[in-house]
Amino acid sequence: MNLFFLALAFIFGGGLLSLMFWRQFVLMKIIGLIAIGGGCLLGLIDAGTKLYRPGPYSAVFDFLNAFSLSFKIDALSAFFLVTIYTICLLAALYSYHYMDKAQKALRTGGSYLFFAVLTASMALVVSANNLITFMLSWEIMSLSSFFLVVYNYEAEENRKAGYLYFVFTQVGAMFILAAFGLIYAHSGSLGFRDAAALPDTVKIIVFVLAFIGFGSKAGVFPLHVWLPHAHPAASSHISAVMSGVMIKTGIYGIIRIYMLLDWHIALFGHLVLIAGMISGILGVVYALGQHDLKRLLAYHSVENIGIILIGIGIGMLGVAAEKPVMALLGFAGGLLHVLNHAIFKSLLFMGAGMVLHQTGTRTIDLLGGLIKRMKITGTTFLVGSLAICGLPPLNGFVSEFLVYLGGFRGMALDKTSFAMCLLAIVSLAIIGGLALACFTKVVGVVFQGEPRSPVAENAAEKGLSMLIPMLVLAVACIVIGVFPTFFMTMALKAVASLELGYGQIPLVPFVALTGNITRAAALIFAVFLLILAIRKLLYQGKTVTRSGTWGCGFTKPTVKMQYTGSSYAAFILEFFKPVAPLTEDHPAVKERFPEKTYYHSHVSDIAELHMGSVVVRPVLTLFEKLRWLQHGDIHLYIGYILLAIVVLLFFV
Amino acid sequence: MMKSIIFLILAMLLAPLYSAWILKVKAFFGGRKGSPLLINYYTLIKLFKKGSVYSTSTTLIFKLGPMVSLCAAAVVLMFLPVAGQAPLFSFNGDIILLLYLLGLGRFFTIAAAMDTASPFEGMGAAREAYFPIICEATLFMILILFYTLTGELNLAAYFTGGQTLGLWQTAGPPLLFVPIAFFIVLLTENSRVPVDDPATHLELTMIHEVMVLDHSGPDFALIELGSFFKLFFYASLVTRLICPFTLGNPAAEAALFFIVLGLVYTAVGVTESVMARYRMDKVPQFVLTSFALAFFATVITLEFLK
Numbered sequence: 001m002n003l004f005f006l007a008l009a010f011i012f013g014g015g016l017l018s019l020m021f022w023r024q025f026v027l028m029k030i031i032g033l034i035a036i037g038g039g040c041l042l043g044l045i046d047a048g049t050k051l052y053r054p055g056p057y058s059a060v061f062d063f064l065n066a067f068s069l070s071f072k073i074d075a076l077s078a079f080f081l082v083t084i085y086t087i088c089l090l091a092a093l094y095s096y097h098y099m100d101k102a103q104k105a106l107r108t109g110g111s112y113l114f115f116a117v118l119t120a121s122m123a124l125v126v127s128a129n130n131l132i133t134f135m136l137s138w139e140i141m142s143l144s145s146f147f148l149v150v151y152n153y154e155a156e157e158n159r160k161a162g163y164l165y166f167v168f169t170q171v172g173a174m175f176i177l178a179a180f181g182l183i184y185a186h187s188g189s190l191g192f193r194d195a196a197a198l199p200d201t202v203k204i205i206v207f208v209l210a211f212i213g214f215g216s217k218a219g220v221f222p223l224h225v226w227l228p229h230a231h232p233a234a235s236s237h238i239s240a241v242m243s244g245v246m247i248k249t250g251i252y253g254i255i256r257i258y259m260l261l262d263w264h265i266a267l268f269g270h271l272v273l274i275a276g277m278i279s280g281i282l283g284v285v286y287a288l289g290q291h292d293l294k295r296l297l298a299y300h301s302v303e304n305i306g307i308i309l310i311g312i313g314i315g316m317l318g319v320a321a322e323k324p325v326m327a328l329l330g331f332a333g334g335l336l337h338v339l340n341h342a343i344f345k346s347l348l349f350m351g352a353g354m355v356l357h358q359t360g361t362r363t364i365d366l367l368g369g370l371i372k373r374m375k376i377t378g379t380t381f382l383v384g385s386l387a388i389c390g391l392p393p394l395n396g397f398v399s400e401f402l403v404y405l406g407g408f409r410g411m412a413l414d415k416t417s418f419a420m421c422l423l424a425i426v427s428l429a430i431i432g433g434l435a436l437a438c439f440t441k442v443v444g445v446v447f448q449g450e451p452r453s454p455v456a457e458n459a460a461e462k463g464l465s466m467l468i469p470m471l472v473l474a475v476a477c478i479v480i481g482v483f484p485t486f487f488m489t490m491a492l493k494a495v496a497s498l499e500l501g502y503g504q505i506p507l508v509p510f511v512a513l514t515g516n517i518t519r520a521a522a523l524i525f526a527v528f529l530l531i532l533a534i535r536k537l538l539y540q541g542k543t544v545t546r547s548g549t550w551g552c553g554f555t556k557p558t559v560k561m562q563y564t565g566s567s568y569a570a571f572i573l574e575f576f577k578p579v580a581p582l583t584e585d586h587p588a589v590k591e592r593f594p595e596k597t598y599y600h601s602h603v604s605d606i607a608e609l610h611m612g613s614v615v616v617r618p619v620l621t622l623f624e625k626l627r628w629l630q631h632g633d634i635h636l637y638i639g640y641i642l643l644a645i646v647v648l649l650f651f652v
Numbered sequence: 653m654m655k656s657i658i659f660l661i662l663a664m665l666l667a668p669l670y671s672a673w674i675l676k677v678k679a680f681f682g683g684r685k686g687s688p689l690l691i692n693y694y695t696l697i698k699l700f701k702k703g704s705v706y707s708t709s710t711t712l713i714f715k716l717g718p719m720v721s722l723c724a725a726a727v728v729l730m731f732l733p734v735a736g737q738a739p740l741f742s743f744n745g746d747i748i749l750l751l752y753l754l755g756l757g758r759f760f761t762i763a764a765a766m767d768t769a770s771p772f773e774g775m776g777a778a779r780e781a782y783f784p785i786i787c788e789a790t791l792f793m794i795l796i797l798f799y800t801l802t803g804e805l806n807l808a809a810y811f812t813g814g815q816t817l818g819l820w821q822t823a824g825p826p827l828l829f830v831p832i833a834f835f836i837v838l839l840t841e842n843s844r845v846p847v848d849d850p851a852t853h854l855e856l857t858m859i860h861e862v863m864v865l866d867h868s869g870p871d872f873a874l875i876e877l878g879s880f881f882k883l884f885f886y887a888s889l890v891t892r893l894i895c896p897f898t899l900g901n902p903a904a905e906a907a908l909f910f911i912v913l914g915l916v917y918t919a920v921g922v923t924e925s926v927m928a929r930y931r932m933d934k935v936p937q938f939v940l941t942s943f944a945l946a947f948f949a950t951v952i953t954l955e956f957l958k
Contacts, residue, residue, distance in 0.1 A: 405805070432788065433788045528723045
């Protein structure tokens, strides 16, 4: 049996066995960890070798003689498989100490099963090679993740989140199905390959439909509404997997459909770029306004999906304009950002999970000073924050750097594409700045300063299996940031399998780029070490004392006087008022001795705000008008069925 | 290579002097004699000799702040073509790295401020996080313009030798907007009037100064040094833009550069003397002006070129 399916069998079997052994809580977790983790490791090895083998690997199974399940793993699939297995492996490890509620043993077992199914189905999605296999895996993935979202179904908001996620994922799937239906209608075959033969107008419709469908999974604005609800509802390691890799299957879908249609017009690039820029900027703006740590991270996924789409959009424009270097830079940057985002976002979600686990709260403004008692969590979270802001010498910088270089190449294109690339570059700059503001807020308010509540005061970090994945991911952030060459060639391999007609891609110019990053990182470290040495010398034999923070003349400061996350972000959010309306609630101060007061603020997401009036209500009104069809009379329903059969028999 | 190193060392040594020149200009406008020109060296030496007091709220990040911000500023200087000479390091795309490196410095300055749990420092940090976002957009806009003119993406391609003159020759009048936009960015990024007032006495109205309130001794000296470097970096770029001439003689060229650089610093001093700091909510509009200027310069230039 080959390694790919063996890995899947391990993962799925691990999930089943965990559920079976739910009565022995620890044994269940050990089985889950070993089988799922081992399966992921096997899969990782397999995907790694497949990434470097010259031709794609494929397998076909006939299912009930009705249709065939067909799989093909080319370098693009392998690239995504590497990402999926890496993150799922670490998430499985993380879950060992995270899932510690023995009284919920059965539910934990169920969660292991769905986690295993989710992992396996994601692997199947990116290796599916015909419409039916893809759709089947896609639905398994959506359903298994739905059950993971409603893990804590007692809370009403979690059930709501699950419902929202279910609606979005199914509507998205219907769009994909519509796109696939069009492909089938015109090509008459379920194979992926035949999509290239479609007429041009159909290709545009297929791409737009698929983009909407995949975009709703990826969290492209305005289809991201489910993300900030579902991620906080799920357990943290599941949030890490969902945000880190599951939403990337949407990106995979977009790239795959672009490749299959094999029609490289600039229009696709424009569409993807516009979606990317809007998601990128609005994602980070909304993130800035959040009070819930996991919601904030969820909005950052929207932002990073934006960055990935900007990269891919630039790549598509490069292909359309027959500028191979620009195309490769854009696609490689986008794909590398898929890997990078998976790494730092899982790291951040795991860090948030540790905070939640130890303090029991996700409210940013209730935390503070955690880095003193949670050294590893705090430090790794800091590394992840630096990486997500795209700062050198960490991994986020590398992919953004490639996207920037690709964007600058776009300056030589015709007017529309030029304007798009110009906007893309400026958007990336603004996104970078806003992300920095957002993560200085998170690190500053959650991990630094003084604790704002007793729970934050008494927090401590526990659980080796939770700390190891965070450490591994933080190290990965640094390694990719300093030595990006290997990882960029991985991304380039994946790009090569897109069959853009560039033949063998010469690696030398790209390796030169990443070589520069390595040298620059070395320079930064060298200068830093020099400054460190000088500082040490300067402090030799000096008196260093500790005392309270300078209160600018105020002698009785309290922790409540600290700047909160809300106040930190308020100034910037003011600028974005039109897209991020702020509602505030606090009573006016009256008389000389004011009473105890409060302040609530909420930043509304315009997509969510207008979803009701723009989409839901018109649809409901329409269905209201069609209500007479559903009268409850069984005789007439049988009549409908008969009528349908007759129509199908005679007219189709 | 040797020349680059000499000029780099010269830049690092002279940066505090030029900053002191601003004080001198301000003193002149105030009708005072002002502190000696070497004041910044005295201050640095004084600070280097001292010990430090750390807040009980702070962690290691507080100590990292000054080091990382100085490190970022120093590395940036290594890529700067001082006086039109080839810089020590340069590669395709280095300017993106430099802008993000300054971002890294900013991240740690803000993080160090948040480490103290002081409400004032938080306030300063929020402002410090805000204004540079617009500056970055401006700088990338200018970068787009320069890239379309030269097809290169590194500082050396814009600011060494006759390259800057070449920029003027191809783009012409629209490029006039660029030094002004750059100057606004300089004022913003280096916390000068009318964005921030380094000499103010009320913590509520500060941006940068309030963030470093708790730093003392050598740590504070590192911060000061870093900000001298940063100002020198931006001022050099403005200088090269307004004085792109090559004289054929390196010594004369360097002399001309350092004189014009003095003029740029004088302009900073004059701005600080003749105008007041803007109200905080007006600052974004002021900074956005730089973006608008850069945008117009780009659009007009490209309209002429294409």
